[in-house]
Amino acid sequence: MKIVWGLVCSFVTLFLFGWSLVAIFNFVHEFVGSIQQPSLAASASLDLMPIVLISIFAAIQFFIARAKKIPYRKSVWLPAEIEETDEREKTITQKASRASYVSMYYAVPLAGALITLYPLVMTTMPYFPVLIVMLIPLVQVIVYAITWNRAYYAV
Numbered sequence: 001m002k003i004v005w006g007l008v009c010s011f012v013t014l015f016l017f018g019w020s021l022v023a024i025f026n027f028v029h030e031f032v033g034s035i036q037q038p039s040l041a042a043s044a045s046l047d048l049m050p051i052v053l054i055s056i057f058a059a060i061q062f063f064i065a066r067a068k069k070i071p072y073r074k075s076v077w078l079p080a081e082i083e084e085t086d087e088r089e090k091t092i093t094q095k096a097s098r099a100s101y102v103s104m105y106y107a108v109p110l111a112g113a114l115i116t117l118y119p120l121v122m123t124t125m126p127y128f129p130v131l132i133v134m135l136i137p138l139v140q141v142i143v144y145a146i147t148w149n150r151a152y153y154a155v
Contacts, residue, residue, distance in 0.1 A: 003145055003152075010141045016057060018134035019050035022127040029126050089152075096148040103143040107136050 023046060031044035064070075111132045121128050 003148055007141060007145045011138075012057065013054075014134060014138055014141070016050055016054040018130065020054055021130045021134070023047040023050050025127045025130050092148060092151040095151050096144045099147040100140045100144040103139055104136070107139040111136055 027044050027046040031042065034040060034042045034044060114132050115129055118128050125131075
């Protein structure tokens with residue numbers, strides 16, 4: 001159950017962080033576009049919703065951790081760690097960590113290949129590189145959770 005909670009918190013954190021980056025990217029893109037056209041006044045709008053949501057999420061997590069006296073190293077902002085109480089759980093965590101590490105050898109080149117598609121989607125999705133970069137830790141978290149669950153519940 002703890003792995004599911006860690007996975008959900010990682011997804012929420014990555015989603016809110018990615019959404020915030022897209023909002024900031026759109027703001028900068030709009031601002032640069034308005035500066036490059038001297039006939040118009042320079043203006044840009046920033047969507048504050050994702051930034052407010054991630055701030056609320058951070059505040060809630062801070063107060064929960066403070067009330068329960070949870071140390072920072074067990075924060076939901078950090079990747080989930082499983083309490084290793086015996087040799088079996090240490091081995092499972094080792095396998096999951098290795099699988100997560102190896103998955104980066106596939107995810108990063110794939111992300112690089114997807115970035116080459118940026119000129120094709122630049123007009124419709126100028127924030128495409130931000131989404132691709134945010135997929136990298138998402139892949140790592142998913143691979144860790146799947147490997148850990150498979151190894152833990154294997155007969």
